Amino acid sequence: MSEVKKVATRDSYGNALVELGKEHENLIVLDADLAAATKTGVFKKEFPERHIDCGIAEANMTGIAAGLSTCGFVPFVSTFAMFAAGRSFEQVRNSIGYPHLNVKIGATHAGISVGEDGASHQCNEDIALMRAIPGMVVINPSDDVEAKAAVKAAYEHEGPVYLRFGRLAVPVINDRPDYKFEIGKGVELRDGKDCTIIATGLCVSEALEAAEKLAVDGIDAQVINIHTIKPLDEELVIAAAKKTGRIFTVEEHSVIGGLGAAVSECLSENCPTKVTRIGMNDVFGESGPAKELLHKYKLDADGIYERIAAEMK
């Protein structure tokens, strides 16, 4: 494979905020002492008066965002996924979700690709938590192009949105002129007839690579990118199940409550189909370089390929 451009979606987040901030004066960014890591620092440099550092107090930051939104601001609450969805779950649920306020949560450092910081900071439960809140939109973009488009779409959407970003630089796969982002609309990236790989986030590029390996073995895999986990593109998922009859979901998240769960719930009700959930198997992560961890937990192209090849025998 030739060298492709790689960008961490947390960088996309910061850059997209700067671009949107130029157009919209009511966009305001909140951070909790992590502006350098969440990449909202670039926004702070451009618009210091609209960047509110709340210190290491995520619950309060979440509530401040709620209050700001009632006064016409569109706040982007920024911190690691562990703290945005984990520590502040109840604030997100009660101060933002219940009153359906127009607050966007920019959660960076999601999943095991956080790397060396280890399990305490690797949030593999955030999609499950956020998905359970009524009215919450949950987006997990796959690359730089999609992440920027998602931030813009989140701003334009009226209501709470959870945006999931990663720390690791990942291949840019959506850099094409006809690329279009629509909340709730999945994207077929590869046609195939034998099985369907439904992936989200950084696992999308890995799934595409795995599909190429499967093709060498004579397995023709369809690949679908589900960037919006809620609302799920049920139409596309059901159509894929009808077409190939065999589904694999891939996510850098627990197999409990995330994309795999969402797809399984949809198909068990609408089109019973065998679904294999590839993700974190109800375990915590550990310290190590991100690429090594993705390999160890079988979420890279090799791991995905091996699992599907074995199941498809």
Add this chain to the structure above:
Amino acid sequence: MNKLELQKTAVEVRKGIVEGVHAAKAGHPGGSLSAADIFTYLYFEEMNIDPKNPKDPDRDRFVLSKGHTAPGLYSALAHRGYFPVEDLLTLRHTGSYLQGHPDMKHIPGVDMSSGSLGQGVSAACGMALAGKLNKKDYRVYALCGDGEIQEGQIWEAAMFAGFRKLDNLCVIVDNNNLQIDGAIDEVCSPYPIDKKFEAFNFHVININGNDFDEIKAAFDEAKATKGMPTAIIAHTLKGKGVSFMENAVGWHGKAPNDEEFAIAMEDLRKAGEALCQK
């Protein structure tokens, strides 16, 4: 409103609390009654509000951080004209817009949904910060319980408000000294409350929160205080105005039965009558 009018109005607000909780057969009368004079002063005297235009961007805002005392807020809102007083009898009923805890989506005049303790002051900070950023001169009020300030998020918010010099923010602590499990200084004491807020760079005023002269003086002083937020520590009597509920821990979250309801309403009727003799 003069003091007598405020006192009379507070009696009506208290009646609405008792009627609502009785009709609901559930709810929190104790802390609603202790704060009834504060609700009354805020909605009938202090705040720049218009019941006909509850979403006016320039209005003063109120966040009931101790959301379980919604009967007090609802009664003040109803008597101020935000919605019919009769609707108070639908409190907590299935299908009613008067939810057990404040719901900004469905109740006219409610500026923030609340109920899960500890979260309201943060939202109030967001509103106050928005006022500063938008160069608006509205004020923001948040009412907390004295048990509620055991929640850590209150102090995260206090740190933020003090640091950001949010002088358009006024936090009121309803210090009735009782929480569900007993006296606050026997459960897990938050005292000294005033010293804590001072340490977080608040201007602090201690008052009798059931005395309109002291309430008025405190809110006037808060408005005149620049460069820092104000905390009013309102020393109140839980259950104030209903003889058998006063300073009784058991009346935190319990509805009166029909017999108790009759006594409570008689207490309040007499109080109102006594004020009419003045």
